[in-house]
Amino acid sequence: QKEVEQNSGPLSVPEGAIASLNCTYSDRVSQSFFWYRQYSGKSPELIMSIYSNGDKEDGRFTAQLNKASQYVSLLIRDSQPSDSATYLCAVNRQGAQKLVFGQGTRLTINP
């Protein structure tokens, strides 16, 4: 079992709809969870971080964390074509400096 798993996609969503990206992790002592967006040929850019169970909202983005189910998700409301990118889920354990990435989900927003 991979430490961090994501559906590689591609995930295709119409413009204006909600895009839902999912990630599961295997290590129960994981403490910090991150979503990065990566455009083709560019470096990863932090979108959201979440550390506690529940929802965290920032503009059109909402991160959801459920530690009991070892599940973290990212919702993008009112999806725009500029949201088309690969979204990387990353997990960090307490005391560990190692950020473990999922394989990434490729998201395409169709106008």
Add this chain to the structure above:
Amino acid sequence: DTEVTQTPKHLVMGMTNKKSLKCEQHMGHRAMYWYKQKAKKPPELMFVYSYEKLSINESVPSRFSPECPNSSLLNLHLHALQPEDSALYLCASSRGGGIQETQYFGPGTRLLVL
């Protein structure tokens, strides 16, 4: 300001060349990272420096040699690379030592080994 800078943006080198990649941050971060990313794959951790000391080496071949001259600078020295080492090399930094550590990435150096 969450800027990490990397130079050069692109690098082409032969298998016998010696070159260096440079990374710089002025956020007062005390942890710096090198990642390697191949096409359509996630970043893979190579090295971590914490308070200017090498804390993690992910069994990287010795043809890659990291150096942290001070808390703002991180270098990656390259020697006798192979074509399969062609990739995007990413530098990142974080505050250092805390539980809730966010890593901020630089733009990367795209390396081609001929």
